[in-house]
Amino acid sequence: MTKEFTDGNETIYDFYDSIDVECPDCESHAIVRNVSDKSWMFSPRRFSCTKCGKQKEWNEQGIGGITDKDPYFGYRLWFLASSCGHILYALNEKHLDFLRSYVEATHRKRPRKENEDEIRNGTLASRFPAWMKSAKNRDEVLKSIDKLKLRKSCANQAAHTTPAIAPR
Numbered sequence: 001m002t003k004e005f006t007d008g009n010e011t012i013y014d015f016y017d018s019i020d021v022e023c024p025d026c027e028s029h030a031i032v033r034n035v036s037d038k039s040w041m042f043s044p045r046r047f048s049c050t051k052c053g054k055q056k057e058w059n060e061q062g063i064g065g066i067t068d069k070d071p072y073f074g075y076r077l078w079f080l081a082s083s084c085g086h087i088l089y090a091l092n093e094k095h096l097d098f099l100r101s102y103v104e105a106t107h108r109k110r111p112r113k114e115n116e117d118e119i120r121n122g123t124l125a126s127r128f129p130a131w132m133k134s135a136k137n138r139d140e141v142l143k144s145i146d147k148l149k150l151r152k153s154c155a156n157q158a159a160h161t162t163p164a165i166a167p168r
Contacts (some may be wrong), residue, residue, distance in 0.1 A: 005105030007125045013041050014124070015095040020078035023049035029078055029152070030054070031088065032070050041077070044145070046071045066091045078152070083144035084137045086129065096148055097125070102133065103141045 016037055023030040028051035035057075036043035037066055056073060059074040063071040068087060079090035090096040102108070102125055110126065121127075131137055 002107055003160045004107045005102050005108045005125070007108070007110040007123050010098065010124045010128075011122065012091075012124050015091045015098070016041050016071075019072075019091045020093070021047070021054060021070050022072070022078055023054055025054050026052040027047070028052065030075070032058075032072055032075070043072045047073050047075065055068055060151040080146055081144040083141050088132070088141065088144050088148075090145075090148060093149070093152060094153075096145060099132075100142065100145050102128065103138055103145065106135075125157055 016036045019032040021030050021032055022028070026049060028049055030047060030049035030051075032047050034043045035046045038064050041063060042061065047054070047056040047058070049055075058072045060072075064074060065071060066077075066089070068077055068089060069075060070077060070091075077089050077091065079092070079096055081088045088099075090099055108121070108125070132141055
């Protein structure tokens, strides 16, 4: 069955409003959120961990690049996996779903904008590395994405589970 992906001109910054990270204190799932009404990469952010309660504010002017850490606080990303000898990362579930839709597609389209002869090379999909784009790696990359999705659902369950006996 042919699955299609159409590049909608998304950039990595379209996924910056909420970033899933690992808490540096308790290693549980935590979130870096935009706390402004503006969706802009330099908008103020708040780190918060639901397990240990750690919170931190960010109101700087510059941000770091993304590797295996978030660009605001430098905390380890929650969605990290080894895939095809490389590191696969996602900022959040929306980004993970975007990766899945791209990788599982057997037909990928990059439409031109009006009055342009050439396709732009600045979208997120246009910047994916060759190992992620390769059809021969599709199954392994999709398995890695599934593992990351499962990691999030396990974190959500743990956050909403109360102990059978409350400590006194």
